[in-house]
Amino acid sequence: xxxxxxxxxxxxxxGKTVTISCTRSGGxxxxxxxxxxxQRPGSFPTTxxxxxNQRPSGVPDRFSGxxxxxxxxxxxxxxxxxxxxxxxxYCQSFDSSSHVFGGGTRLTVL
Amino acid sequence: QVQVVQSxxxxxxxxxxxxxxxxxxxxxxxxxxxxxxxxxPGQGLEWMGWINPNSGGTNYAQRFQGRVTMTRDTSINTAxxxxxxxxxxxxxxxxxxxxxxxxxxxxxxQGTLVTVSS
Numbered sequence: 330x331x332x333x334x335x336x337x338x339x340x341x342x343x344g345k346t347v348t349i350s351c352t353r354s355g356g357x358x359x360x361x362x363x364x365x366x367x368q369r370p371g372s373f374p375t376t377x378x379x380x381x382n383q384r385p386s387g388v389p390d391r392f393s394g395x396x397x398x399x400x401x402x403x404x405x406x407x408x409x410x411x412x413x414x415x416x417x418x419y420c421q422s423f424d425s426s427s428h429v430f431g432g433g434t435r436l437t438v439l
Numbered sequence: 440q441v442q443v444v445q446s447x448x449x450x451x452x453x454x455x456x457x458x459x460x461x462x463x464x465x466x467x468x469x470x471x472x473x474x475x476x477x478x479x480p481g482q483g484l485e486w487m488g489w490i491n492p493n494s495g496g497t498n499y500a501q502r503f504q505g506r507v508t509m510t511r512d513t514s515i516n517t518a519x520x521x522x523x524x525x526x527x528x529x530x531x532x533x534x535x536x537x538x539x540x541x542x543x544x545x546x547x548x549q550g551t552l553v554t555v556s557s
Contacts, residue, residue, distance in 0.1 A: 330501075364543050366484075373534060373550050374484065379543040419484050423542040427500055428474065430484040 331355030333420050333431035340437040345410050349434045351420030352402040361422050363403040365394055368417045368433075377418070378405060412438050441465040443473070443535050445548040451525050451555050458521040459551045461535030468516040469493040472538035475509060475520045477531040478550075489538065490518055525555045 366374035378394035488499035536544035
């Protein structure tokens with residue numbers, strides 16, 4: 330099995346750019362796709378990035394994803410921050426036997 | 440449109456069992472795995488396992504082995520998750536989600552709050 334580790338929280342000002350990281354321990358980050366989910370308070374998660382860097386229809390191009398094999402991590406970058414981006418963000422990946430979520434990063438836009 | 444809709448909130452006593460349903464519509468039910476994920480109050484997301492609606496095959500997270508059973512009824516496009524020997528720390532919102540592609544969960548159900556309290 331493996332783990333995905335995220336920072337507990339991050340804050341940034343409106344209009345700025347923020348990057349949320351997700352480090353995999355136990356196996357290569359490149360071995361299986363990484364997804365990113367946004368969860369606003371009281372709601373279910375929705376996808377902002379799938380398959381490392383793909384955006385579902387309806388997700389603005391301010392959201393982008395990438396992976397870095399050298400640091401064995403994935404990143405979610407949100408540019409032109411808006412107050413509506415304030416939410417919890419979870420990375421998620423899998424291996425042959427299980428799916429794993431990161432612990433989540435709370436993004437505060439202030 | 441593609442959606443999965445879950446059953447309503449439940450209140451159970453410690454030691455009891457709970458069975459949550461997840462009804463799919465808008466797509467071929469047998470063609471996509473269904474995952475179950477839970478979220479305790481103020482905590483993160485925890486994957487519990489999946490069921491293949493076509494074969495009925497399952498894969499459970501190790502920590503739930505022996506307490507969880509995932510089943511399906513293809514005649515009504517519905518998946519079920521039953522958790523037994525409930526404890527207070529099983530209090531959580533339980534979500535089902537369709538596996539859109541390998542490992543991508545979309546869409547998610549609205550969640551079912553299960554409260555375990557004496």
